[in-house]
Amino acid sequence: MSIMNLNSFIYMRHELVLVAVILLFLLAEIVVGSKNKNFTVNFAAGLFLLATAIGFLPIPYGEMFGGMYQTSEVNILMKNVLNVGVLIVFLQSIAWLKKDENEGRITEFFLLIVSTLVGMDYMISAGDFLMFYLGLELATIPMAALAAYQVYSIKSAEAGIKLLLLAALSSGIMLYGVSMLYGANESLYFADLIQNLSNNPLNILGLIFVFSGLAFKISIVPFHFWTADVYEGAPMNVTSYMSVISKASAAFVLMTLLFTVFKQLSQEWTYALYITSVLTMTMGNLFALRQKNIKRYLAFSSIAQAGFIFLGIIAGSQMGMSTVIYFLAIYIFSNLAVFGVAGAIFNQTGKESIDDYNGLYKTNPALALTMTFGLFSLAGIPPVAGFFGKFFLFTAAMESGFLWLTVIAVVNTIISLYYYLLIIKAMYIIPNDQPIEKFSSDFYMKAGLILATVGILSIGFFGGIHNYIFDISFGILN
Amino acid sequence: MIQGIGLHEILVVSSLMFFLGIYGFFTRKNLITILMSIELILNSVNINFVAFNKYLYPNMMQGHFFSLFVIAIAAAEAAVAIAIIIDLFRNIKTIDVEKVSTMKN
Numbered sequence: 001m002s003i004m005n006l007n008s009f010i011y012m013r014h015e016l017v018l019v020a021v022i023l024l025f026l027l028a029e030i031v032v033g034s035k036n037k038n039f040t041v042n043f044a045a046g047l048f049l050l051a052t053a054i055g056f057l058p059i060p061y062g063e064m065f066g067g068m069y070q071t072s073e074v075n076i077l078m079k080n081v082l083n084v085g086v087l088i089v090f091l092q093s094i095a096w097l098k099k100d101e102n103e104g105r106i107t108e109f110f111l112l113i114v115s116t117l118v119g120m121d122y123m124i125s126a127g128d129f130l131m132f133y134l135g136l137e138l139a140t141i142p143m144a145a146l147a148a149y150q151v152y153s154i155k156s157a158e159a160g161i162k163l164l165l166l167a168a169l170s171s172g173i174m175l176y177g178v179s180m181l182y183g184a185n186e187s188l189y190f191a192d193l194i195q196n197l198s199n200n201p202l203n204i205l206g207l208i209f210v211f212s213g214l215a216f217k218i219s220i221v222p223f224h225f226w227t228a229d230v231y232e233g234a235p236m237n238v239t240s241y242m243s244v245i246s247k248a249s250a251a252f253v254l255m256t257l258l259f260t261v262f263k264q265l266s267q268e269w270t271y272a273l274y275i276t277s278v279l280t281m282t283m284g285n286l287f288a289l290r291q292k293n294i295k296r297y298l299a300f301s302s303i304a305q306a307g308f309i310f311l312g313i314i315a316g317s318q319m320g321m322s323t324v325i326y327f328l329a330i331y332i333f334s335n336l337a338v339f340g341v342a343g344a345i346f347n348q349t350g351k352e353s354i355d356d357y358n359g360l361y362k363t364n365p366a367l368a369l370t371m372t373f374g375l376f377s378l379a380g381i382p383p384v385a386g387f388f389g390k391f392f393l394f395t396a397a398m399e400s401g402f403l404w405l406t407v408i409a410v411v412n413t414i415i416s417l418y419y420y421l422l423i424i425k426a427m428y429i430i431p432n433d434q435p436i437e438k439f440s441s442d443f444y445m446k447a448g449l450i451l452a453t454v455g456i457l458s459i460g461f462f463g464g465i466h467n468y469i470f471d472i473s474f475g476i477l478n
Numbered sequence: 479m480i481q482g483i484g485l486h487e488i489l490v491v492s493s494l495m496f497f498l499g500i501y502g503f504f505t506r507k508n509l510i511t512i513l514m515s516i517e518l519i520l521n522s523v524n525i526n527f528v529a530f531n532k533y534l535y536p537n538m539m540q541g542h543f544f545s546l547f548v549i550a551i552a553a554a555e556a557a558v559a560i561a562i563i564i565d566l567f568r569n570i571k572t573i574d575v576e577k578v579s580t581m582k583n
Contacts, residue, residue: 130543134547141551145562154570158578161562164559169519174517174520176496176522176526180526181528182544183534186538187540188540213550225532
């Protein structure tokens with residue numbers, strides 16, 4: 001812990017760049033005004049591309065504010081993955097933002113998304129529960145405003161208020177746990193907690209409350225009730241942002257918390273995660289089977305995916321952590337491909353029912369193909385990255401001796417195949433007299449979809465990616 | 479620190495407040511009262527932090543600062559929540575949660 005100097009602000013590069021981006025958005029809004037749509041979207045997408053690129057520049061790692069903020073190679077990697085994901089979300093949402101219904105509110109959308117991203121970055125880099133809480137709230141409150149973005153729509157407002165109230169409840173529960181940890185350990189610095197946390201009841205209670213609070217954000221099964229409604233009510237692009245970026249960051253943070261702060265209590269949390277993981281996979285899959293609306297369908301699919309993510313966390317090894325990050329990256333790209341196609345169709349036709357996808361391949365083969373890649377990846381079918389993600393997750397769980405959990409996960413993968421293939425069947429096989437007409441998306445949407453597809457295909461084929469993540473990960477044992 | 483009252487009593491009060499808040503959150507029908515229930519939860523957390531700080535670790539201020547941040551963020555949360563509630567009220571003229579549910583499984 002050195003005395004803070006200005007040089008150490010370089011560690012905070014990701015967040016500072018994003019804050020600068022927010023300020024520039026505001027400035028552009030004042031100088032150019034909200035009438036010039038093309039300028040606004042080009043400026044926003046270009047600026048964010050720049051911010052993403054800056055994130056990839058090599059930089060030293062370290063801590064600041066006396067350990068409240070810390071970066072490591074894994075943190076930086078996760079932030080970069082999130083940045084790329086948000087870039088794709090931006091590209092995919094431009095066509096929708098240009099519609100008349102969003103007149104004069106385009107900058108707002110970008111502002112709110114970048115604000116939540118700053119929150120997630122701080123949450124990922126937190127070295128203290130206060131910083132963690134601030135990041136979490138910064139990632140949550142603008143998210144509710146985003147969900148309620150369509151002010152004229154009852155559904156959207158309903159999604160916003162549901163998200164906000166349940167997020168507030170969950171952070172209240174989490175804070176109660178944090179207060180117990182404070183009472184038992186005197187300090188809230190992660191570095192102190194790692195050493196002091198003992199097996200006493202107050203700490204275990206704190207663990208349960210903190211875990212429950214975060215489980216809300218990842219929508220693990222006993223805490224998943226808000227997910228489907230919020231996902232359905234929010235605008236399509238916001239839903240894709242929530243289910244992909246927000247979830248991935250929360251899952252990553254939960255994993256690092258369990259692997260560092262709650263390392264001493266691994267006996268306790270392993271069983272909690274075991275049960276919730278099985279419940280999450282099974283319930284998510286069973287509910288996904290009977291959904292008719294594509295957003296609700298994807299909501300339950302993403303709940304089921306969260307259950308799979310837990311496999312790697314339960315494994316607790318270095319392999320487990322690296323596969324979780326690897327799987328999250330794949331999940332981001334696959335889900336964005338699927339959401340991108342759903343969003344393109346929704347923008348064009350306003351349709352969001354699964355039956356509307358019948359015969360899509362005949363009229364829009366490119367979209368159908370992208371959707372197929374995304375769904376194959378989510379289901380875990382060999383040529384695409386999702387297969388490798390699931391394969392490594394199962395391997396990690398098996399290596400740590402969780403045989404039955406792996407068996408249940410495999411059974412669940414087979415169940416999930418059924419409903420993922422339902423959409424593929426609809427697109428390729430089921431005949432339809434009035435399929436969605438042939439249309440061409442704008443440049444941004446195409447770029448977003450291509451980026452997501454390239455991600456899906458390349459992550460699987462370049463073995464070096466997983467090796468790199470493995471090298472920078474850490475297990476619970478060391 | 480209050481003479482004659484130990485940490486134990488304060489924690490009982492804060493736990494009661496916390497679970498009353500949880501109970502209120504799930505049983506109340508009015509969005510504003512649900513928001514009030516959340517404030518109860520957050521304030522019970524504040525009491526915990528301040529009490530732990532005052533009774534157990536009086537040399538450090540971490541608990542006090544944490545509760546200050548919680549208060550500030552609760553205000554931000556309430557501001558956004560009320561904005562959305564007003565938006566809902568303009569659309570459907572009610573803030574009863576049972577009427578604010580257009581989506582079904």
